Amino acid sequence: MRRPSPAIGSEALPEPGRWARTHCAVLAMLPDLSRGPSDTSDLSLGRNRVRRSVFWALFGAIYLCFGMPEVYRVLFEAFGMDPEDESCQPKLRRQLEDVDYVSAEFENKQISWQDMASYRPPQDALFAHPRLFRACVPPGMHRFRGNIWDFDSRPKIMEALGYPLFMNDRIPEVAEARNIELGLGLQLAFLHSSKYKFEHPRFCLERLEYVGQKIQDLVMAERLLMKHLDAPGRWIQERHRRTLMNKFCGRYLRDRHLHHFIIYGESVQDKFEHNRRLRNPASTAVQQAIHGLAYTIYGKPDVRRLMFQVFDFEQIQPKAV
Numbered sequence: 669m670r671r672p673s674p675a676i677g678s679e680a681l682p683e684p685g686r687w688a689r690t691h692c693a694v695l696a697m698l699p700d701l702s703r704g705p706s707d708t709s710d711l712s713l714g715r716n717r718v719r720r721s722v723f724w725a726l727f728g729a730i731y732l733c734f735g736m737p738e739v740y741r742v743l744f745e746a747f748g749m750d751p752e753d754e755s756c757q758p759k760l761r762r763q764l765e766d767v768d769y770v771s772a773e774f775e776n777k778q779i780s781w782q783d784m785a786s787y788r789p790p791q792d793a794l795f796a797h798p799r800l801f802r803a804c805v806p807p808g809m810h811r812f813r814g815n816i817w818d819f820d821s822r823p824k825i826m827e828a829l830g831y832p833l834f835m836n837d838r839i840p841e842v843a844e845a846r847n848i849e850l851g852l853g854l855q856l857a858f859l860h861s862s863k864y865k866f867e868h869p870r871f872c873l874e875r876l877e878y879v880g881q882k883i884q885d886l887v888m889a890e891r892l893l894m895k896h897l898d899a900p901g902r903w904i905q906e907r908h909r910r911t912l913m914n915k916f917c918g919r920y921l922r923d924r925h926l927h928h929f930i931i932y933g934e935s936v937q938d939k940f941e942h943n944r945r946l947r948n949p950a951s952t953a954v955q956q957a958i959h960g961l962a963y964t965i966y967g968k969p970d971v972r973r974l975m976f977q978v979f980d981f982e983q984i985q986p987k988a989v
Contacts, residue, residue: 737785744781792839794846796967801853804875804964808868809852817858821929822851825858828924829958829978833966850965855931857957860940860950862933873957880960887971888912888981911981918952920979927951955979 730738743749750756787799795801812818826832832850837843857873864871888911892904899907921927930950932940940946962970975981 740781740785792842794842794849795965797964800879801849801964804879804960805849805853805856806868806870808871809856812855813848813852817855817929817931818851821858822854825854825926825929826851828926829974833970846965850961853961853965854958857961858930858954860930860932860953862936862940863931873953876957876960876964877953878960879963880956880958883963883968883971884912884917884956884959884975887968887975891972891976914952915948916981917955918948918950920981920983921951921955921958922948924979927954930954 727739727742730742789796789798831854832843832847835843835846837846853876856871857876859872861872861874865874885908888908889904892899892908892911896904896907918927927947927950930940932950940950959971959974962974
């Protein structure tokens with residue numbers, strides 16, 4: 669289910685270091701790597717691999733020390749990364765008109781990285797990340813409120829996931845509005861792309877799935893680093909990869925019998941329900957979409973709760989590294 673973007677692909681990652689001319693300083697501190705493999709594993713790494721590793725380590729240190737605002741600044745200002753650059757664009761696909769309005773603050777406005785880094789949600793905001801929630805869950809989802817899925821499936825899913833969470837809201841109407849949006853977000857998280865995507869590009873789980881992939885990686889990285897304080901970094905990376913394999917992520921959702929609530933298009937429903945090779949990736953996508961929704965509404969603590977309490981991501985231990 670992973671869809672790497674050209675902007676952050678393994679071939680592109682070393683390039684920002686070259687743009688800022690920092691790779692010269694990095695390689696100057698390393699042994700000569702141009703003479704081919706050597707006896708030690710460090711010397712056998714290619715220049716690009718070393719540069720990429722240092723690039724990731726640099727941003728890990730910046731995030732831990734200064735937080736996301738500084739990551740934005742270094743990435744877009746110091747390194748000059750431009751997601752709108754022609755080389756970073758994906759392959760052209762059939763463009764679908766987005767007829768749904770996102771939000772008043774997004775209307776006819778291109779939000780810069782400075783706006784993103786300095787943004788702080790208002791105190792009376794419904795969600796932990798209101799901008800991100802609205803970018804993933806379109807207001808048009810209200811047209812599905814009160815349908816059969818909303819009455820039949822949503823209460824069972826919310827009970828299984830422990831929703832809604834208690835929030836100390838001063839105004840009761842705020843909690844009510846949040847719970848309504850939570851229900852609509854859950855319906856979107858279970859809305860397979862075969863249902864409405866070709867009528868409306870955002871009436872499917874793909875945007876929430878994308879957010880869920882990233883926050884799931886971050887939460888698992890924090891968990892492994894704090895749990896294995898003396899383990900080398902490469903061991904942590906390999907264990908991380910094996911723990912979050914797609915076949916395991918979808919299995920956790922199926923173990924809770926939540927895959928029965930996925931909304932497929934009528935023309936493909938039988939295929940997905942009876943074909944394991946189609947059903948398993950779909951359940952993985954829903955699992956990640958749930959994590960993305962939890963992050964936008966309640967923040968990272970709720971993603972931890974879902975991963976390690978509700979779904980117990982560590983119940984299946986990977987093979988020894």
